[in-house]
Amino acid sequence: MEIRKAVASDGAGLADLVGRTVMHYSKNSSYDADHAAGTADALLNGRSNSHTLLALIDGKPAGYATYAVMHPSASAGGMIYMKDLFVSAEARGEGVGEALMRAVAAAAVEKGCSRFEWTTDHSNPKAKAFYERLGASRIEDKVYYRVEGDALGRMAKNHHG
Secondary structure, X not given: OEEEEOOXXXXXXXXXHHXXXXXXXXXXXXXXXXXXXXXXXXXXXXXXOOEEEEEEEOOEEEEEEXXXXXXXXXXXXXXXXXXXXXXXXXXXXXXXXHHHHHHHHHHHHHOOOOEEEOOOXXXXXXXXHHHHHOOOOOOOOOOOOOOOHHHHHHHHHOOOO
16 A cells, blocks of 8 residues: 555546545435546645645555645644545555554644644544544534535625735
């Protein structure tokens, strides 16, 4: 297994994984290939503020993680927030998720970050058990918010900037 920074030539493989991510979380049997390709392009070509790590097994993309370094935080070095961790169905149980988590943790240490944070669905007991097995602490006192669609437009409407 190889874990490395995703590069432009990984576009098709990353797009496939992004599409699989959408299918997995939306419980949909298909995905919009243009959306997946656009997301992969944004991640690989500097139109995103995040970093992308790619896991390969025998040279084939098996999973990925996206993260961003955020400031301010509890230390001057900031914190890493992981947005996505995804492992293809055929690679689950092969240590890909753990290898990606350890690679993101290593990036946090290398960048002098004091924390590494992410979220998971309440309805995903396997993910919660996996993260806790790696030594993560569950933070129950935080509430996760989202604004999307028309509500996002309404919120942005009266911005003066």
